[in-house]
Amino acid sequence: MKQPKNVKDISQGDGPLSAVEIHDQIPLPPPFDKLEDEPAIRPLTQDARDKFVVVDDTIAVGIPKPKTKEEEEKLVNGFLDGLRKCFSVADNWTFLQPLMMSMEHCAKCQTCNEACHIYEESGHNELYRPTFRSEIVRRIYHKYIKKHSTWVHGDIDLNWKTVARLIELAYRCNLCRRCAQTCPIGVDNALLAREIRKVASQEMGIVPREIHDDGSVLQLKVGSSTGMNDIVVKDNVEFIDEDTAERTGIPIKTPWDVEGADILLLHNAGEIMAWPENPGAFATLFQAAGLSWTLSSDFAAYDGINYGVWYDDVQFARVAIKHAQAAARLGVKRIVLGECGHAHKALTVIADKVLTGGLKIPVESAFTVLHEIVKSGKVKFDKSRNDFPVTLHDPCNVVRLMGIVTPQREVIKAVVPEHRFREMAPHGCENYCCGGGSGFAIMSGRNFSDWRHHLTGRRKFRQILEAFQGEEMDKEHPKYVCAPCSNCKGQIRDIIKYYDAWEKAGISYGGLVELMVNAMVDAKPGFIDWEWH
Amino acid sequence: MQWLPYVVAYAGIAVFLIAVIARFFMWARMPIHVRWELYPVAHDAKRARYGGSYFEESKWWTKPREVSLLGELKVMVPEILFLVALKEHNPKLWIRSLPFHFGLYLVVACTVLMLGTGVLGALSTSLLEGGFGTLLRGLIVATGAAGMCLAILGALGLLQRRLTEPGMSTFASGADLFNLVFFVVAFGVALVNFLLFDRDFSQTTSFTAGLVTGDFAAFSGAGGEAFLAVLTVVLLSVLVAYIPLTHMSHFVGKYFAYHAIRWNDKPLLRGDKGEAEVNKMLGQKVSWSAPHIKGEGKKTWVDVATEEFKKK
Numbered sequence: 001m002k003q004p005k006n007v008k009d010i011s012q013g014d015g016p017l018s019a020v021e022i023h024d025q026i027p028l029p030p031p032f033d034k035l036e037d038e039p040a041i042r043p044l045t046q047d048a049r050d051k052f053v054v055v056d057d058t059i060a061v062g063i064p065k066p067k068t069k070e071e072e073e074k075l076v077n078g079f080l081d082g083l084r085k086c087f088s089v090a091d092n093w094t095f096l097q098p099l100m101m102s103m104e105h106c107a108k109c110q111t112c113n114e115a116c117h118i119y120e121e122s123g124h125n126e127l128y129r130p131t132f133r134s135e136i137v138r139r140i141y142h143k144y145i146k147k148h149s150t151w152v153h154g155d156i157d158l159n160w161k162t163v164a165r166l167i168e169l170a171y172r173c174n175l176c177r178r179c180a181q182t183c184p185i186g187v188d189n190a191l192l193a194r195e196i197r198k199v200a201s202q203e204m205g206i207v208p209r210e211i212h213d214d215g216s217v218l219q220l221k222v223g224s225s226t227g228m229n230d231i232v233v234k235d236n237v238e239f240i241d242e243d244t245a246e247r248t249g250i251p252i253k254t255p256w257d258v259e260g261a262d263i264l265l266l267h268n269a270g271e272i273m274a275w276p277e278n279p280g281a282f283a284t285l286f287q288a289a290g291l292s293w294t295l296s297s298d299f300a301a302y303d304g305i306n307y308g309v310w311y312d313d314v315q316f317a318r319v320a321i322k323h324a325q326a327a328a329r330l331g332v333k334r335i336v337l338g339e340c341g342h343a344h345k346a347l348t349v350i351a352d353k354v355l356t357g358g359l360k361i362p363v364e365s366a367f368t369v370l371h372e373i374v375k376s377g378k379v380k381f382d383k384s385r386n387d388f389p390v391t392l393h394d395p396c397n398v399v400r401l402m403g404i405v406t407p408q409r410e411v412i413k414a415v416v417p418e419h420r421f422r423e424m425a426p427h428g429c430e431n432y433c434c435g436g437g438s439g440f441a442i443m444s445g446r447n448f449s450d451w452r453h454h455l456t457g458r459r460k461f462r463q464i465l466e467a468f469q470g471e472e473m474d475k476e477h478p479k480y481v482c483a484p485c486s487n488c489k490g491q492i493r494d495i496i497k498y499y500d501a502w503e504k505a506g507i508s509y510g511g512l513v514e515l516m517v518n519a520m521v522d523a524k525p526g527f528i529d530w531e532w533h
Numbered sequence: 534m535q536w537l538p539y540v541v542a543y544a545g546i547a548v549f550l551i552a553v554i555a556r557f558f559m560w561a562r563m564p565i566h567v568r569w570e571l572y573p574v575a576h577d578a579k580r581a582r583y584g585g586s587y588f589e590e591s592k593w594w595t596k597p598r599e600v601s602l603l604g605e606l607k608v609m610v611p612e613i614l615f616l617v618a619l620k621e622h623n624p625k626l627w628i629r630s631l632p633f634h635f636g637l638y639l640v641v642a643c644t645v646l647m648l649g650t651g652v653l654g655a656l657s658t659s660l661l662e663g664g665f666g667t668l669l670r671g672l673i674v675a676t677g678a679a680g681m682c683l684a685i686l687g688a689l690g691l692l693q694r695r696l697t698e699p700g701m702s703t704f705a706s707g708a709d710l711f712n713l714v715f716f717v718v719a720f721g722v723a724l725v726n727f728l729l730f731d732r733d734f735s736q737t738t739s740f741t742a743g744l745v746t747g748d749f750a751a752f753s754g755a756g757g758e759a760f761l762a763v764l765t766v767v768l769l770s771v772l773v774a775y776i777p778l779t780h781m782s783h784f785v786g787k788y789f790a791y792h793a794i795r796w797n798d799k800p801l802l803r804g805d806k807g808e809a810e811v812n813k814m815l816g817q818k819v820s821w822s823a824p825h826i827k828g829e830g831k832k833t834w835v836d837v838a839t840e841e842f843k844k845k
């Protein structure tokens with residue numbers, strides 16, 4: 001396996017430092033257990049290698065190789081300026097203490113490594129150790145900013161390759177923080193990856209197009225990263241209402257801009273575009289339970305996404321403020337977040353210490369609201385309608401990073417026969433990322449999706465297959481992966497497609513509310529559409 | 534010159550205390566930051582067991598947040614004493630790290646016992662006579678000897694691992710190796726001194742007691758014996774001063790890593806005092822230079838976060 005020998009390799013040579021091939025990987029469980037039958041990881045084209053900086057055999061950011069000395073210096077100096085700002089209260093009060101904690105105390109014990117699905121599934125490629133990029137950024141900081149002795153902190157050469165490769169490498173981490181959970185000292189490699197992304201974005205303007213230009217910037221320009229404006233979104237939701245009513249036999253009307261409603265529901269607008277059955281199911285359940293709720297057509301408030309959590313504090317704050325302003329204008333009592341993990345963490349946890357005064361509207365998860373609906377008994381469910389194997393994916397943002405573990409399980413208990421539910425191993429706070437975390441689910445340029453499926457999504461796919469072992473692995477025996485998060489769902493959809501897992505093993509996926517409506521006594525049976533992906 | 538080892542010991546202790554207190558205040562006085570907790574959060578009275586939080590309740594902000602100190606202690610005490618996180622996630626390192634850390638705890642316990650002996654002896658020598666005195670002296674020898682042996686064994690084991698385990702050796706700096714060698718040498722010299730000349734710790738105890746009472750007695754014995762005793766004091770004093778100046782000060786940082794970050798799930802509700810602190814931070818001027826920010830040290834966080842993109 002091609003891999004770097006040492007962190008110092010980051011500044012050396014020209015081509016990729018690592019490449020993972022299928023035979024480096026551990027076979028998946030049956031029926032995908034033959035490495036030779038797996039689709040090969042497409043190599044990066046020579047053209048891309050010539051044009052862009054590479055750290056391994058794929059590209060996420062796409063930093064053009066500098067053509068002049070000035071461009072080389074701009075990269076190095078921009079990075080150093082940004083890194084300096086990370087340690088200033090004014091510029092980085094948001095993460096200063098967590099950052100310093102992770103810069104100062106790593107014992108380089110490598111305990112965290114095996115917690116990382118990417119490192120594990122790469123066949124233990126050095127480049128993907130959670131500590132690899134952290135060690136580089138620490139060495140740069142100590143040597144070039146603090147001018148500390150390299151004897152104490154380790155040596156590194158800082159040139160444009162170091163900087164550009166390090167930024168690429170910051171996008172080889174799902175920011176799932178599973179490694180941080182195992183660190184005996186409390187060091188957080190995910191946080192350091194995010195700080196590198198932050199320097200690149202906030203200082204140097206270097207970010208993958210999908211999450212910045214086509215993501216948060218688009219959301220702040222037109223209202224949604226999907227490109228939908230308020231008129232289009234209302235049209236789409238009207239269509240979803242009609243379609244859902246046809247499927248369930250229950251007429252629904254999604255309320256818009258209801259002043260003084262109890263709940264403002266924030267969907268990830270990707271649901272409206274890619275999985276319309278999800279907002280449809282929400283509307284069906286909320287209406288049947290008699291909740292006072294509304295969607296908002298206010299600017300950016302019909303899209304709960306906030307990609308800033310992955311790379312940029314300013315973009316994060318801008319979007320969080322838009323969401324809070326919309327809720328304040330309507331005078332709702334609470335914001336409820338739909339099935340979107342990063343939106344949960346963004347508005348509930350991170351924005352907690354960003355929004356103040358009139359913008360401080362209470363925020364809660366849809367999972368607790370759905371659990372309340374189940375407990376209220378206002379909606380009747382017939383578990384036997386979900387008589388197929390079901391497993392549950394725990395979105396990192398909701399579970400490990402927010403501690404919401406049981407409500408979604410209680411809901412499943414109410415709508416799925418007990419003997420049909422199987423937990424993944426491990427699950428709950430120790431779950432593995434779906435592989436789409438930190439923006440990867442929407443990043444597929446060049447061969448990045450191949451890299452994603454083989455490195456980041458493979459552990460989740462492995463867990464899904466393990467959960468369903470013992471079942472008939474064919475299309476005639478459908479199995480449901482409940483992934484109550486839009487990004488996770490996208491990643492799981494992609495990996496199912498990549499391995500043709502519906503055709504070959506009868507594995508499909510969907511959200512939590514779809515399972516609920518599928519079991520609703522008042523709805524026509526068959527809400528889940530197995531053949532549609 | 535008999536006071537020289539005392540001066541070195543005082544200096545070592547002073548540097549240690551100043552560095553630890555300075556570190557403590559550095560962490561304690563850091564500005565507010567956004568929440569970045571990681572579950573399980575040990576003080577969640579009802580849900581720490583499985584990693585749940587108050588977010589599992591609908592309208593959580595209307596309900597009391599139950600914080601359990603006992604819950605924290607249940608995690609912290611075994612973690613500090615037995616390094617359970619390391620045991621769970623890296624058993625090969627744990628069998629080396631546990632004796633090292635536990636050895637240090639025993640050496641600290643031995644030092645406390647010797648200081649106690651000094652204070653009691655200064656009050657009245659009769660206090661140290663009889664069974665209690667014998668017990669105290671026995672404990673000093675037991676904790677001291679066991680502590681040194683465990684710390685040396687552990688440090689050697691850690692050194693071996695750091696030199697031979699691929700992931701650790703490629704990341705190790707000169708100082709990482711030096712730190713462990715320093716422990717081995719300092720405790721090794723102290724152990725030799727114990728085995729050759731001070732089997733009952735009486736020299737060391739009277740020296741430690743002198744630090745409290747101000748009775749700066751000279752080390753007894755011939756040249757070699759006195760030299761070894763002074764060398765032991767100097768090496769251990771330098772070690773004590775050195776530890777908090779390195780990343781080994783993680784024993785201070787770890788408290789904040791848990792309490793200020795990992796377990797800091799305290800919500801900021803409308804009208805809370807913390808709002809003023811957040812507002813103060815939002816009033817800071819940013820200098821991030823990327824085209825979508827262009828702070829230039831002139832715009833505040835509020836300015837950059839409320840800029841209208843829509844019309845651009």
Ligand code: SF4
Nearest residue numbers: 106107109110112183
């Ligand atoms: S981050 Fe923590 S677990 Fe990983 S090497 Fe550093 S100290 Fe060890």
Ligand code: SF4
Nearest residue numbers: 116173174176177179
């Ligand atoms: S945050 Fe997740 S993906 Fe990133 S290094 Fe840690 S375990 Fe790996």
